[in-house]
Amino acid sequence: MITPGLKKFIEANAMALATVGKNGKPHSIAVAYVKVVEDNLVITNAHIKESIKNIALNANVSIAIWNKDWEKACVGYEITGKAKNYTSGKWFDFVCNMPDNEGEKVHSAIVVKISKIKKLES
Numbered sequence: 001m002i003t004p005g006l007k008k009f010i011e012a013n014a015m016a017l018a019t020v021g022k023n024g025k026p027h028s029i030a031v032a033y034v035k036v037v038e039d040n041l042v043i044t045n046a047h048i049k050e051s052i053k054n055i056a057l058n059a060n061v062s063i064a065i066w067n068k069d070w071e072k073a074c075v076g077y078e079i080t081g082k083a084k085n086y087t088s089g090k091w092f093d094f095v096c097n098m099p100d101n102e103g104e105k106v107h108s109a110i111v112v113k114i115s116k117i118k119k120l121e122s
Contacts, residue, residue: 007036015065019054043110076120
């Protein structure tokens with residue numbers, strides 16, 4: 001599902017993670033230190049709180065990614081899937097060992113199993 005070019009795009013650009021709270025209202029945050037592993041997005045959680053609570057109630061998430069030079073040529077993707085939060089095990093160890101996370105207090109790994117990718121163009 002994810003080509004090498006799309007993997008590079010995802011790992012190099014800005015993105016927002018959207019969840020839904022128990023009140024039914026959306027919640028969006030910027031996320032960094034995201035890696036693509038097979039058809040999963042693996043997000044480091046060093047500061048995320050409300051989204052973790054929302055994922056526990058409703059695993060459906062949406063992620064918007066856009067290129068850094070969006071003012072010149074706005075290209076992006078909407079990725080939807082189901083998220084799960086890991087505080088131990090394989091995925092937690094994976095984010096703890098990422099060079100980008102050196103010196104960070106990692107609380108968990110959020111893993112999004114991708115179900116749909118939609119290209120967004122202006």
